[in-house]
Amino acid sequence: MDNHIIWHKSAITREDRHHLNGHKSGVLWFTGLSGSGKSTLANAVDAQLYELGVRSYVLDGDNIRHGLNKGLGFGIEDRIENIRRIGEVAKLFADSGQIVSTAFISPFREDREQARSLFPSGEFIEIFVDCPLAVCEKRDPKGLYRKARRGEIRDFTGIDSPYEAPLNPELIIETYRHSIFKAADIVVSYLRNQKFIP
Ligand SMILES: Nc1ncnc2c1ncn2[C@@H]1O[C@H](COP(=O)(O)OS(=O)(=O)O)[C@@H](OP(=O)(O)O)[C@H]1O
Numbered sequence: 001m002d003n004h005i006i007w008h009k010s011a012i013t014r015e016d017r018h019h020l021n022g023h024k025s026g027v028l029w030f031t032g033l034s035g036s037g038k039s040t041l042a043n044a045v046d047a048q049l050y051e052l053g054v055r056s057y058v059l060d061g062d063n064i065r066h067g068l069n070k071g072l073g074f075g076i077e078d079r080i081e082n083i084r085r086i087g088e089v090a091k092l093f094a095d096s097g098q099i100v101s102t103a104f105i106s107p108f109r110e111d112r113e114q115a116r117s118l119f120p121s122g123e124f125i126e127i128f129v130d131c132p133l134a135v136c137e138k139r140d141p142k143g144l145y146r147k148a149r150r151g152e153i154r155d156f157t158g159i160d161s162p163y164e165a166p167l168n169p170e171l172i173i174e175t176y177r178h179s180i181f182k183a184a185d186i187v188v189s190y191l192r193n194q195k196f197i198p
């Protein structure tokens with residue numbers, strides 16, 4: 001590590017930005033199998049936050065892998081690096097005063113805990129997007145499970161790559177039992193109860 005890189009303290013504090021925005025900042029860390037509903041839920045929550053005048057943003061697995069994380073694959077090392085980078089980017093968004101949602105499978109507990117360690121206590125909200133593999137496979141909107149079952153995709157999460165479900169998430173959303181709107185409502189209500197938003 002080059003110890004000539006000195007962190008430059010910002011003149012404007014997180015508290016200044018919370019005061020400016022009228023709400024706290026932090027990360028909604030959605031984790032779950034492919035097809036469980038992470039992107040849909042993250043965007044539905046983001047839309048509700050927008051209507052409430054909250055400064056928020058969504059970082060989505062598919063999108064980020066076309067840009068910042070282009071070239072990373074789905075082997076264990078690449079998934080670890082993918083999530084490491086997203087944790088750091090999410091921290092920057094939270095430091096800027098926003099409520100940032102990350103919609104990544106983020107299959108490994110250790111990587112999610114490493115991301116959690118970047119945030120002040122209470123500002124990392126892990127949301128397990130809980131959906132049985134069989135339901136995810138039935139949905140299969142991109143046909144990837146079918147390809148994985150035919151051996152056309154290797155290291156596919158839930159098929160031949162592990163997913164480690166959260167042991168103690170802040171929220172569990174069972175998307176096989178709740179509509180998209182109800183699921184988003186549960187998340188926004190949690191933010192209100194935790195005094196993240198007015
Ligand atoms: N091998 C393999 N395993 C799992 N997923 C795969 C794979 N190949 C491509 N895809 C598509 O990539 C999306 C998951 O990317 P993530 O960055 O969220 O994955 S990870 O957090 O690095 O595990 C995931 O998107 P979502 O369905 O939105 O989760 C898949 O559509």
Ligand SMILES: Nc1ncnc2c1ncn2[C@@H]1O[C@H](COP(=O)(O)OP(=O)(O)O)[C@@H](O)[C@H]1O
Binds near residue numbers: 034175
């Ligand atoms: N709460 C829900 N109830 C029913 N279907 C859902 C729900 N959430 C998402 N879906 C559907 O499941 C599929 C996968 O959703 P998506 O958000 O792409 O999942 P992920 O981002 O986890 O891969 C989509 O067809 C979506 O419309």
